[in-house]
Amino acid sequence: MFRAVITGMGVVTPAGNEIDTFYNNLFNGNCCISLIENLDTSDFSVKLAAQVKEPEYEQYFAKRELKHNARFVRFARFAAKEAWKDSGLNHDDFDGDLCGVLLASSIGGFEEIEKSYTRLTARGPSMVSPLFIPSMLINMASSNVAIDLGLRGSNGAPVAACASGAVAVGEAYLRIVNGIDEIIVAGGSEASITPLSLAGFSAMTVLYEGKDISRASIPFDSARKGFVMGEGSGVLIVEELGHALKRGARIYAEICGYGVSCDACSITAPDKEGIMLAMKRALTCAEIDSKSVDYINAHGTSTQVNDRVEAQAIAELFGNNSPPVSSTKSIIGHTLGAAGAIESVASVLALYKQKLLPNANYCMYDDNCPVNIVTEQRAGNLEYVLSNSFGFGGQNACLVFKRWT
Protein backbone atom coordinates (compact mmCIF):
# COMPACT_ATOMS: atom_id res chain seq x y z
CA MET A 1 0.00 0.00 0.00
CA PHE A 2 1.12 3.50 -0.87
CA ARG A 3 0.22 6.59 1.15
CA ALA A 4 -1.61 9.68 -0.13
CA VAL A 5 -0.82 13.24 0.89
CA ILE A 6 -2.16 16.68 -0.02
CA THR A 7 0.48 18.88 -1.62
CA GLY A 8 -1.57 21.67 -3.16
CA MET A 9 -4.97 23.32 -2.84
CA GLY A 10 -7.03 25.82 -4.78
CA VAL A 11 -10.49 27.26 -4.24
CA VAL A 12 -13.13 29.39 -5.84
CA THR A 13 -15.61 30.17 -3.08
CA PRO A 14 -17.92 32.85 -1.70
CA ALA A 15 -15.20 33.29 0.96
CA GLY A 16 -12.50 34.05 -1.59
CA ASN A 17 -10.69 32.64 -4.58
CA GLU A 18 -7.30 32.09 -3.05
CA ILE A 19 -6.36 29.92 -0.11
CA ASP A 20 -5.24 32.68 2.29
CA THR A 21 -8.42 34.74 1.89
CA PHE A 22 -10.54 31.61 2.14
CA TYR A 23 -8.70 30.58 5.32
CA ASN A 24 -9.07 33.99 6.94
CA ASN A 25 -12.78 34.31 6.19
CA LEU A 26 -13.56 30.74 7.15
CA PHE A 27 -11.60 30.56 10.36
CA ASN A 28 -12.78 34.00 11.49
CA GLY A 29 -16.36 32.95 10.86
CA ASN A 30 -17.06 35.74 8.36
CA CYS A 31 -20.42 34.75 6.92
CA CYS A 32 -20.31 35.17 3.13
CA ILE A 33 -24.03 35.07 2.42
CA SER A 34 -25.77 37.98 0.69
CA LEU A 35 -28.80 38.95 -1.38
CA ILE A 36 -28.86 37.20 -4.74
CA GLU A 37 -27.43 39.60 -7.30
CA ASN A 38 -27.32 38.02 -10.71
CA LEU A 39 -30.93 37.06 -11.15
CA ASP A 40 -34.27 38.66 -10.47
CA THR A 41 -35.73 36.95 -7.40
CA SER A 42 -38.97 38.93 -7.21
CA ASP A 43 -41.01 35.80 -8.04
CA PHE A 44 -38.91 33.60 -5.76
CA SER A 45 -39.34 32.98 -2.07
CA VAL A 46 -35.56 32.55 -1.82
CA LYS A 47 -33.61 35.79 -1.52
CA LEU A 48 -30.17 34.86 -0.19
CA ALA A 49 -27.24 32.87 -1.52
CA ALA A 50 -23.49 32.56 -1.04
CA GLN A 51 -22.09 33.86 -4.30
CA VAL A 52 -18.64 33.74 -5.84
CA LYS A 53 -16.93 36.94 -6.95
CA GLU A 54 -15.49 36.24 -10.40
CA PRO A 55 -11.96 34.88 -10.11
CA GLU A 56 -9.13 36.64 -11.93
CA TYR A 57 -9.27 34.20 -14.81
CA GLU A 58 -6.83 36.22 -16.89
CA GLN A 59 -4.03 35.02 -14.60
CA TYR A 60 -4.26 31.64 -16.33
CA PHE A 61 -6.56 31.82 -19.33
CA ALA A 62 -7.18 33.88 -22.45
CA LYS A 63 -10.81 34.98 -22.60
CA ARG A 64 -11.40 32.78 -25.60
CA GLU A 65 -10.39 29.62 -23.71
CA LEU A 66 -13.26 29.91 -21.24
CA LYS A 67 -15.90 31.23 -23.61
CA HIS A 68 -17.70 27.95 -24.14
CA ASN A 69 -17.35 26.59 -20.60
CA ALA A 70 -20.20 26.40 -18.12
CA ARG A 71 -19.66 28.41 -14.95
CA PHE A 72 -18.88 25.28 -12.89
CA VAL A 73 -16.20 24.30 -15.45
CA ARG A 74 -14.62 27.77 -15.28
CA PHE A 75 -14.54 27.57 -11.47
CA ALA A 76 -12.88 24.14 -11.59
CA ARG A 77 -10.28 25.16 -14.17
CA PHE A 78 -9.28 28.17 -12.09
CA ALA A 79 -9.18 26.24 -8.79
CA ALA A 80 -7.16 23.43 -10.42
CA LYS A 81 -4.61 25.92 -11.79
CA GLU A 82 -4.33 27.47 -8.32
CA ALA A 83 -3.90 24.06 -6.68
CA TRP A 84 -1.30 23.01 -9.24
CA LYS A 85 0.66 26.23 -8.74
CA ASP A 86 0.38 25.80 -4.97
CA SER A 87 1.84 22.28 -5.23
CA GLY A 88 5.00 23.60 -6.89
CA LEU A 89 4.81 20.88 -9.55
CA ASN A 90 6.62 21.68 -12.76
CA HIS A 91 7.18 19.95 -16.07
CA ASP A 92 10.03 17.71 -14.95
CA ASP A 93 8.30 16.53 -11.79
CA PHE A 94 5.62 14.23 -13.11
CA ASP A 95 4.70 11.65 -15.72
CA GLY A 96 1.40 12.75 -17.26
CA ASP A 97 0.48 9.11 -17.97
CA LEU A 98 0.46 8.46 -14.22
CA CYS A 99 -1.50 11.52 -13.20
CA GLY A 100 -5.25 11.97 -13.34
CA VAL A 101 -8.18 14.23 -12.60
CA LEU A 102 -11.34 13.45 -10.63
CA LEU A 103 -13.61 16.48 -10.52
CA ALA A 104 -17.14 16.05 -9.33
CA SER A 105 -20.29 18.05 -9.69
CA SER A 106 -23.75 17.32 -8.49
CA ILE A 107 -25.62 18.86 -11.41
CA GLY A 108 -23.16 20.31 -13.95
CA GLY A 109 -24.20 23.11 -16.26
CA PHE A 110 -27.62 23.94 -14.87
CA GLU A 111 -27.52 27.43 -16.42
CA GLU A 112 -26.70 26.10 -19.91
CA ILE A 113 -29.54 23.59 -19.72
CA GLU A 114 -32.00 26.33 -18.76
CA LYS A 115 -30.83 28.76 -21.42
CA SER A 116 -30.76 26.19 -24.19
CA TYR A 117 -34.18 24.87 -23.28
CA THR A 118 -35.55 28.41 -23.33
CA ARG A 119 -34.00 28.87 -26.78
CA LEU A 120 -35.43 25.56 -27.95
CA THR A 121 -38.96 26.46 -26.94
CA ALA A 122 -38.73 30.04 -28.20
CA ARG A 123 -36.82 29.52 -31.46
CA GLY A 124 -36.98 25.84 -32.33
CA PRO A 125 -34.49 22.96 -32.39
CA SER A 126 -32.28 24.36 -35.16
CA MET A 127 -31.32 27.30 -32.95
CA VAL A 128 -29.84 25.21 -30.13
CA SER A 129 -26.09 25.78 -29.97
CA PRO A 130 -23.77 22.97 -31.11
CA LEU A 131 -21.68 23.90 -28.06
CA PHE A 132 -24.52 23.37 -25.60
CA ILE A 133 -23.77 19.71 -24.81
CA PRO A 134 -19.98 19.98 -24.50
CA SER A 135 -20.31 23.11 -22.40
CA MET A 136 -22.42 21.59 -19.65
CA LEU A 137 -21.72 17.85 -19.24
CA ILE A 138 -20.62 17.04 -15.70
CA ASN A 139 -17.32 15.46 -16.80
CA MET A 140 -16.25 18.59 -18.70
CA ALA A 141 -14.54 19.99 -15.59
CA SER A 142 -12.28 16.94 -15.30
CA SER A 143 -11.76 16.83 -19.05
CA ASN A 144 -10.79 20.50 -19.37
CA VAL A 145 -8.44 20.31 -16.40
CA ALA A 146 -6.75 17.24 -17.90
CA ILE A 147 -6.15 19.28 -21.06
CA ASP A 148 -4.96 22.33 -19.10
CA LEU A 149 -2.41 20.33 -17.12
CA GLY A 150 -1.55 17.54 -19.57
CA LEU A 151 -2.73 14.69 -17.33
CA ARG A 152 -3.56 11.49 -19.21
CA GLY A 153 -4.19 9.03 -16.38
CA SER A 154 -7.42 8.35 -14.49
CA ASN A 155 -10.21 10.79 -15.24
CA GLY A 156 -13.83 11.17 -14.32
CA ALA A 157 -16.58 12.96 -12.47
CA PRO A 158 -18.12 10.99 -9.62
CA VAL A 159 -21.77 11.86 -9.08
CA ALA A 160 -23.29 11.40 -5.64
CA ALA A 161 -25.35 14.59 -5.19
CA CYS A 162 -24.01 16.60 -2.26
CA ALA A 163 -21.44 13.93 -1.42
CA SER A 164 -19.88 14.16 -4.92
CA GLY A 165 -16.87 16.28 -3.95
CA ALA A 166 -15.97 13.99 -1.05
CA VAL A 167 -16.32 10.93 -3.28
CA ALA A 168 -13.90 12.52 -5.80
CA VAL A 169 -11.31 13.10 -3.07
CA GLY A 170 -11.90 9.63 -1.63
CA GLU A 171 -11.63 7.88 -4.98
CA ALA A 172 -8.43 9.83 -5.64
CA TYR A 173 -7.09 8.51 -2.33
CA LEU A 174 -7.97 4.94 -3.37
CA ARG A 175 -6.23 5.32 -6.73
CA ILE A 176 -3.09 6.65 -5.07
CA VAL A 177 -2.85 4.07 -2.29
CA ASN A 178 -3.42 1.28 -4.79
CA GLY A 179 -0.65 2.52 -7.05
CA ILE A 180 -2.87 3.29 -10.03
CA ASP A 181 -1.82 6.93 -10.31
CA GLU A 182 0.94 9.02 -8.75
CA ILE A 183 -0.99 12.28 -8.62
CA ILE A 184 -4.70 13.02 -8.83
CA VAL A 185 -6.14 16.51 -9.15
CA ALA A 186 -9.29 15.95 -7.12
CA GLY A 187 -12.25 18.02 -6.10
CA GLY A 188 -15.65 19.32 -7.02
CA SER A 189 -17.36 22.27 -8.62
CA GLU A 190 -20.88 23.63 -8.70
CA ALA A 191 -22.72 26.69 -10.01
CA SER A 192 -26.35 26.23 -9.11
CA ILE A 193 -27.60 29.68 -8.22
CA THR A 194 -29.95 29.59 -11.19
CA PRO A 195 -33.72 30.00 -11.53
CA LEU A 196 -34.53 26.33 -12.13
CA SER A 197 -32.21 25.16 -9.39
CA LEU A 198 -33.58 27.60 -6.81
CA ALA A 199 -37.15 26.78 -7.83
CA GLY A 200 -36.47 23.04 -7.60
CA PHE A 201 -34.77 23.09 -4.22
CA SER A 202 -37.31 25.58 -2.95
CA ALA A 203 -40.13 23.27 -3.98
CA MET A 204 -38.54 20.61 -1.78
CA THR A 205 -38.75 23.11 1.12
CA VAL A 206 -35.07 22.64 1.93
CA LEU A 207 -33.94 26.26 1.40
CA TYR A 208 -33.91 29.10 3.92
CA GLU A 209 -36.41 31.66 2.67
CA GLY A 210 -35.88 34.64 4.95
CA LYS A 211 -33.69 37.70 4.53
CA ASP A 212 -31.78 37.62 7.83
CA ILE A 213 -28.21 36.87 6.82
CA SER A 214 -27.05 36.09 10.34
CA ARG A 215 -29.85 33.53 10.84
CA ALA A 216 -29.82 32.05 7.34
CA SER A 217 -27.29 29.21 7.45
CA ILE A 218 -27.01 28.10 11.08
CA PRO A 219 -26.25 24.37 11.14
CA PHE A 220 -27.20 22.59 14.40
CA ASP A 221 -28.80 25.78 15.83
CA SER A 222 -32.35 25.09 17.03
CA ALA A 223 -33.68 27.98 14.89
CA ARG A 224 -32.31 26.60 11.61
CA LYS A 225 -34.76 26.71 8.72
CA GLY A 226 -33.03 25.27 5.68
CA PHE A 227 -29.85 25.66 3.70
CA VAL A 228 -28.51 28.58 1.71
CA MET A 229 -27.43 27.86 -1.86
CA GLY A 230 -23.72 28.33 -2.40
CA GLU A 231 -21.44 27.90 -5.39
CA GLY A 232 -17.76 27.33 -6.02
CA SER A 233 -15.01 24.80 -6.42
CA GLY A 234 -12.39 23.13 -4.27
CA VAL A 235 -9.43 21.28 -5.75
CA LEU A 236 -6.71 19.29 -3.99
CA ILE A 237 -3.51 17.79 -5.34
CA VAL A 238 -3.52 14.25 -3.95
CA GLU A 239 -0.04 12.83 -4.35
CA GLU A 240 1.67 9.55 -3.54
CA LEU A 241 3.88 10.16 -0.50
CA GLY A 242 7.13 8.89 -2.05
CA HIS A 243 6.56 11.04 -5.13
CA ALA A 244 5.96 14.10 -2.95
CA LEU A 245 9.02 13.46 -0.77
CA LYS A 246 11.25 12.87 -3.77
CA ARG A 247 10.52 16.29 -5.21
CA GLY A 248 10.68 17.99 -1.81
CA ALA A 249 7.04 19.04 -1.86
CA ARG A 250 5.36 20.91 0.96
CA ILE A 251 2.88 18.46 2.53
CA TYR A 252 -0.27 19.88 4.09
CA ALA A 253 -1.73 16.66 5.48
CA GLU A 254 -2.25 12.97 4.76
CA ILE A 255 -5.50 11.39 3.65
CA CYS A 256 -5.65 8.18 5.59
CA GLY A 257 -9.27 7.09 5.55
CA TYR A 258 -12.29 7.01 3.27
CA GLY A 259 -15.62 5.42 4.00
CA VAL A 260 -18.76 5.36 1.89
CA SER A 261 -22.18 3.90 2.47
CA CYS A 262 -25.69 4.07 1.11
CA ASP A 263 -28.71 4.47 3.37
CA ALA A 264 -30.63 2.22 0.98
CA CYS A 265 -33.90 3.33 2.54
CA SER A 266 -34.91 6.78 1.26
CA ILE A 267 -34.09 9.05 -1.65
CA THR A 268 -34.08 12.28 0.35
CA ALA A 269 -34.31 11.59 4.09
CA PRO A 270 -30.96 11.05 5.83
CA ASP A 271 -30.55 7.89 7.88
CA LYS A 272 -28.58 7.66 11.12
CA GLU A 273 -27.48 4.08 10.49
CA GLY A 274 -26.19 4.88 7.01
CA ILE A 275 -24.26 7.91 8.25
CA MET A 276 -22.76 5.91 11.14
CA LEU A 277 -21.73 3.19 8.73
CA ALA A 278 -19.85 5.65 6.49
CA MET A 279 -18.06 7.20 9.49
CA LYS A 280 -17.18 3.74 10.87
CA ARG A 281 -15.89 2.59 7.52
CA ALA A 282 -13.72 5.72 7.25
CA LEU A 283 -12.27 5.13 10.74
CA THR A 284 -11.65 1.45 9.97
CA CYS A 285 -9.91 2.42 6.74
CA ALA A 286 -7.73 4.90 8.69
CA GLU A 287 -7.08 2.19 11.31
CA ILE A 288 -8.10 4.45 14.18
CA ASP A 289 -10.86 4.34 16.78
CA SER A 290 -13.41 7.07 17.39
CA LYS A 291 -11.41 8.49 20.33
CA SER A 292 -8.61 9.48 17.96
CA VAL A 293 -10.74 11.98 16.05
CA ASP A 294 -9.99 15.52 17.24
CA TYR A 295 -12.45 17.48 15.11
CA ILE A 296 -15.38 16.76 12.80
CA ASN A 297 -16.08 19.00 9.82
CA ALA A 298 -19.75 18.15 9.60
CA HIS A 299 -22.02 17.95 6.58
CA GLY A 300 -24.25 20.30 8.65
CA THR A 301 -26.54 21.81 6.04
CA SER A 302 -28.80 23.83 8.37
CA THR A 303 -31.91 21.81 7.49
CA GLN A 304 -33.84 20.49 10.50
CA VAL A 305 -33.59 16.88 9.45
CA ASN A 306 -30.00 16.63 8.25
CA ASP A 307 -28.48 18.25 11.29
CA ARG A 308 -30.57 16.27 13.76
CA VAL A 309 -29.76 12.94 12.14
CA GLU A 310 -26.08 13.75 11.64
CA ALA A 311 -25.69 15.01 15.22
CA GLN A 312 -27.37 11.90 16.59
CA ALA A 313 -25.17 9.66 14.46
CA ILE A 314 -22.08 11.49 15.77
CA ALA A 315 -23.34 11.31 19.37
CA GLU A 316 -24.02 7.60 19.10
CA LEU A 317 -20.72 6.72 17.46
CA PHE A 318 -18.49 9.03 19.51
CA GLY A 319 -20.29 8.87 22.87
CA ASN A 320 -20.81 11.68 25.32
CA ASN A 321 -17.47 13.33 24.65
CA SER A 322 -17.89 13.89 20.96
CA PRO A 323 -15.05 15.79 19.30
CA PRO A 324 -15.69 19.46 18.46
CA VAL A 325 -17.95 19.87 15.44
CA SER A 326 -18.53 22.73 13.01
CA SER A 327 -19.96 23.18 9.55
CA THR A 328 -18.30 25.15 6.76
CA LYS A 329 -21.79 25.74 5.36
CA SER A 330 -22.47 28.30 8.10
CA ILE A 331 -20.03 30.55 6.21
CA ILE A 332 -20.26 29.65 2.51
CA GLY A 333 -23.67 28.00 2.27
CA HIS A 334 -24.16 24.65 0.60
CA THR A 335 -22.07 24.27 -2.53
CA LEU A 336 -23.65 20.88 -3.37
CA GLY A 337 -21.20 18.79 -5.42
CA ALA A 338 -18.31 21.08 -4.50
CA ALA A 339 -19.05 20.96 -0.77
CA GLY A 340 -17.11 17.78 0.07
CA ALA A 341 -14.06 19.09 -1.77
CA ILE A 342 -14.15 22.62 -0.31
CA GLU A 343 -14.68 21.07 3.12
CA SER A 344 -11.69 18.80 2.52
CA VAL A 345 -9.64 21.95 1.95
CA ALA A 346 -11.07 23.39 5.20
CA SER A 347 -10.24 20.17 7.09
CA VAL A 348 -6.71 20.09 5.73
CA LEU A 349 -6.24 23.76 6.69
CA ALA A 350 -7.47 22.96 10.22
CA LEU A 351 -4.73 20.32 10.52
CA TYR A 352 -2.07 22.41 8.84
CA LYS A 353 -2.76 25.51 10.94
CA GLN A 354 -3.81 23.55 14.06
CA LYS A 355 -6.94 25.64 14.34
CA LEU A 356 -10.63 24.90 14.63
CA LEU A 357 -13.02 26.83 12.44
CA PRO A 358 -16.23 28.12 13.98
CA ASN A 359 -19.82 27.29 13.19
CA ALA A 360 -20.65 30.93 12.41
CA ASN A 361 -23.71 32.56 13.95
CA TYR A 362 -24.49 29.56 16.16
CA CYS A 363 -26.35 30.68 19.27
CA MET A 364 -29.26 28.40 20.21
CA TYR A 365 -28.46 24.90 21.42
CA ASP A 366 -30.80 22.22 20.11
CA ASP A 367 -31.50 19.25 22.41
CA ASN A 368 -31.94 17.16 19.29
CA CYS A 369 -28.36 17.93 18.20
CA PRO A 370 -26.30 16.73 21.16
CA VAL A 371 -22.85 17.59 19.81
CA ASN A 372 -20.04 19.88 20.89
CA ILE A 373 -20.26 22.87 18.50
CA VAL A 374 -17.24 25.10 17.90
CA THR A 375 -18.55 28.64 18.29
CA GLU A 376 -15.39 30.58 17.62
CA GLN A 377 -11.98 30.06 16.12
CA ARG A 378 -9.61 28.39 18.55
CA ALA A 379 -6.28 26.63 18.59
CA GLY A 380 -6.47 22.87 18.70
CA ASN A 381 -4.12 19.94 19.07
CA LEU A 382 -5.33 18.10 16.01
CA GLU A 383 -4.01 14.74 14.86
CA TYR A 384 -7.04 13.40 12.96
CA VAL A 385 -9.93 15.26 11.34
CA LEU A 386 -13.10 13.64 9.99
CA SER A 387 -15.03 15.32 7.17
CA ASN A 388 -18.62 14.25 6.52
CA SER A 389 -20.65 14.58 3.31
CA PHE A 390 -24.08 13.18 2.54
CA GLY A 391 -26.20 13.37 -0.58
CA PHE A 392 -29.72 12.88 -1.82
CA GLY A 393 -29.93 9.27 -2.85
CA GLY A 394 -28.67 8.25 0.58
CA GLN A 395 -25.03 8.40 -0.47
CA ASN A 396 -22.65 9.11 2.40
CA ALA A 397 -18.91 9.76 2.12
CA CYS A 398 -16.51 10.40 4.99
CA LEU A 399 -12.83 11.27 4.80
CA VAL A 400 -10.14 11.09 7.48
CA PHE A 401 -7.20 13.48 7.25
CA LYS A 402 -4.09 13.19 9.41
CA ARG A 403 -1.67 15.87 10.53
CA TRP A 404 1.64 15.78 8.67
CA THR A 405 4.69 16.22 10.87
Next chain:
Amino acid sequence: MNTIKIITKAVADELDIDPIEVTAEADLREDLNIDSLVLLELLLGVEDELGVRFSKNDFKNVNTINDIAELVEKRKDQSLAPEEY
Protein backbone atom coordinates in the same frame (compact mmCIF):
# COMPACT_ATOMS: atom_id res chain seq x y z
CA MET B 1 -22.96 46.81 -41.99
CA ASN B 2 -22.31 44.63 -45.00
CA THR B 3 -22.26 40.85 -44.85
CA ILE B 4 -18.47 40.49 -44.78
CA LYS B 5 -18.23 42.96 -41.91
CA ILE B 6 -20.90 41.19 -39.89
CA ILE B 7 -19.22 37.83 -40.36
CA THR B 8 -15.79 39.28 -39.62
CA LYS B 9 -17.10 40.76 -36.40
CA ALA B 10 -18.61 37.41 -35.37
CA VAL B 11 -15.28 35.67 -36.01
CA ALA B 12 -13.34 38.39 -34.18
CA ASP B 13 -15.72 38.21 -31.21
CA GLU B 14 -15.21 34.47 -31.04
CA LEU B 15 -11.44 34.86 -31.11
CA ASP B 16 -11.54 37.85 -28.79
CA ILE B 17 -9.45 39.96 -31.17
CA ASP B 18 -9.90 43.18 -33.13
CA PRO B 19 -11.82 42.70 -36.44
CA ILE B 20 -8.89 44.44 -38.19
CA GLU B 21 -6.77 41.38 -37.40
CA VAL B 22 -9.14 39.04 -39.26
CA THR B 23 -8.87 38.78 -43.04
CA ALA B 24 -11.68 37.47 -45.19
CA GLU B 25 -9.30 35.01 -46.87
CA ALA B 26 -7.92 33.41 -43.69
CA ASP B 27 -8.68 29.71 -43.28
CA LEU B 28 -10.97 29.51 -40.27
CA ARG B 29 -9.81 26.07 -39.17
CA GLU B 30 -6.14 26.11 -40.16
CA ASP B 31 -5.17 29.76 -39.67
CA LEU B 32 -7.56 30.82 -36.94
CA ASN B 33 -7.71 27.53 -35.08
CA ILE B 34 -11.51 27.41 -34.94
CA ASP B 35 -12.75 23.88 -34.35
CA SER B 36 -15.74 22.42 -36.13
CA LEU B 37 -18.26 22.88 -33.31
CA VAL B 38 -17.23 26.49 -32.78
CA LEU B 39 -17.59 27.03 -36.54
CA LEU B 40 -21.12 25.62 -36.36
CA GLU B 41 -21.85 28.00 -33.50
CA LEU B 42 -20.51 30.90 -35.55
CA LEU B 43 -22.69 29.96 -38.51
CA LEU B 44 -25.71 29.76 -36.23
CA GLY B 45 -25.01 33.32 -35.09
CA VAL B 46 -24.65 34.47 -38.71
CA GLU B 47 -27.95 32.79 -39.64
CA ASP B 48 -29.61 34.53 -36.72
CA GLU B 49 -28.17 37.94 -37.49
CA LEU B 50 -28.70 37.92 -41.24
CA GLY B 51 -32.00 36.05 -41.28
CA VAL B 52 -30.80 33.26 -43.55
CA ARG B 53 -30.94 29.54 -43.06
CA PHE B 54 -28.05 27.22 -43.94
CA SER B 55 -28.45 23.54 -44.64
CA LYS B 56 -26.90 20.93 -42.36
CA ASN B 57 -24.06 20.26 -44.78
CA ASP B 58 -23.22 23.84 -45.73
CA PHE B 59 -20.52 24.17 -43.12
CA LYS B 60 -18.45 21.42 -44.74
CA ASN B 61 -17.73 23.70 -47.72
CA VAL B 62 -16.87 26.71 -45.63
CA ASN B 63 -13.21 27.55 -45.12
CA THR B 64 -13.04 31.35 -45.02
CA ILE B 65 -15.14 34.40 -44.22
CA ASN B 66 -15.53 34.93 -47.99
CA ASP B 67 -17.00 31.42 -48.23
CA ILE B 68 -19.55 32.24 -45.52
CA ALA B 69 -20.48 35.48 -47.30
CA GLU B 70 -21.00 33.59 -50.57
CA LEU B 71 -23.13 31.06 -48.74
CA VAL B 72 -25.25 33.85 -47.27
CA GLU B 73 -25.88 35.22 -50.78
CA LYS B 74 -26.70 31.74 -52.07
CA ARG B 75 -29.20 31.07 -49.27
CA LYS B 76 -30.80 34.51 -49.22
CA ASP B 77 -33.58 33.33 -51.50
CA GLN B 78 -34.61 30.84 -48.86
CA SER B 79 -34.43 33.34 -46.01
CA LEU B 80 -36.96 33.16 -43.22
CA ALA B 81 -37.76 35.66 -40.53
CA PRO B 82 -36.05 34.62 -37.29
CA GLU B 83 -39.35 34.05 -35.52
CA GLU B 84 -40.32 31.48 -38.17
CA TYR B 85 -37.38 29.20 -37.43
